[in-house]
Amino acid sequence: MDLHLTDKIVLVTASSKGLGKATALEFAKEGATVLLSSRTEETLALTVEEIKDLTNNPNVHYKTCDMSSAQELNALFKWVIEEFGGVDVLINNTGGPTAGGFKDLADEDWMTAFEKNLLSYIRTTRSVLPYMQANDFGRIINISSSSTKEVIDGLILSNTFRSGMVGLTKSLAREYGKHNILVNTIGPGRIATDRVAELDQLTADRQGISIEDVIKTNKNLIPIGRYGEPEEFAKAVVFLASPANTYMTGQSLIIDGGMLKAL
Numbered sequence: 001m002d003l004h005l006t007d008k009i010v011l012v013t014a015s016s017k018g019l020g021k022a023t024a025l026e027f028a029k030e031g032a033t034v035l036l037s038s039r040t041e042e043t044l045a046l047t048v049e050e051i052k053d054l055t056n057n058p059n060v061h062y063k064t065c066d067m068s069s070a071q072e073l074n075a076l077f078k079w080v081i082e083e084f085g086g087v088d089v090l091i092n093n094t095g096g097p098t099a100g101g102f103k104d105l106a107d108e109d110w111m112t113a114f115e116k117n118l119l120s121y122i123r124t125t126r127s128v129l130p131y132m133q134a135n136d137f138g139r140i141i142n143i144s145s146s147s148t149k150e151v152i153d154g155l156i157l158s159n160t161f162r163s164g165m166v167g168l169t170k171s172l173a174r175e176y177g178k179h180n181i182l183v184n185t186i187g188p189g190r191i192a193t194d195r196v197a198e199l200d201q202l203t204a205d206r207q208g209i210s211i212e213d214v215i216k217t218n219k220n221l222i223p224i225g226r227y228g229e230p231e232e233f234a235k236a237v238v239f240l241a242s243p244a245n246t247y248m249t250g251q252s253l254i255i256d257g258g259m260l261k262a263l
């Protein structure tokens, strides 16, 4: 299937590693102009070179940006507008929130997670909408978590703010559908990245068991019997964010190998 991405400018935030990186790579394979961002310049620069080498696509660029900072987001979009004129496809991604239950968290933790995990997506969306509206085309994917369908014990910040993302997505889809701006949320279940390895280690430490045992237990909860690979997640993102998707909007999808029992 031709995804019609060769003339599109795609911004993938938080993309030096993990799901964001895999998503940027898939867009580059499709011939899009791909813009990456995250906080650590060294990792980001290496990732961009790696993607260019793997795809022979020279139109892959980066700028550092902390998703928690309004100032850095403004600088990112100034660069995007000045250098590329705008964004056709926005993939909102950011680092995961601090793990913990209700008793572990103070106001400061809640404010930090709100700014990093929800307000950041609101800010990026606000920046791209005028350009998308003017072009009568836009695709926005909000990367969330399986916690939007089934809460995860010990991740109350994710359970809270990612549900907000689903409401945001549905509202945006309804307000901007008439401008051919389609907005969807995609949540990973357990995709093998550094973040998931960190969370598995945390569980192992808390329960006093080995990380291998944690992984084995987790795999048993997944009908497909294994963690997902980042590119398996990325391929679904790329389709939904492409011009080939013409009618699916306002949805909250989970890519989890069948892990969740929730309908």
Ligand SMILES: NC(=O)c1ccc[n+]([C@@H]2O[C@H](COP(=O)([O-])OP(=O)(O)OC[C@H]3O[C@@H](n4cnc5c(N)ncnc54)[C@H](OP(=O)(O)O)[C@@H]3O)[C@@H](O)[C@H]2O)c1
Binding pocket: 013, 014, 015, 016, 017, 018, 019, 020, 037, 038, 039, 040, 041, 043, 065, 066, 067, 068, 093, 094, 095, 096, 097, 116, 143, 144, 145, 146, 187, 188, 189, 190, 191, 192, 193, 194, 195, 196
């Ligand atoms: N993998 C899964 O199965 C899974 C499941 C549920 C939810 N999620 C969520 O999906 C998102 C991506 O997860 P991942 O597994 O790909 O994580 P990852 O492998 O740890 O990668 C995180 C990426 O985000 C960047 N990043 C972190 N904090 C940032 C910030 N404040 N501003 C800008 N960039 C930032 C990191 O680069 P720098 O550190 O250099 O900034 C890195 O490129 C996270 O929100 C995670 O909680 C993932």
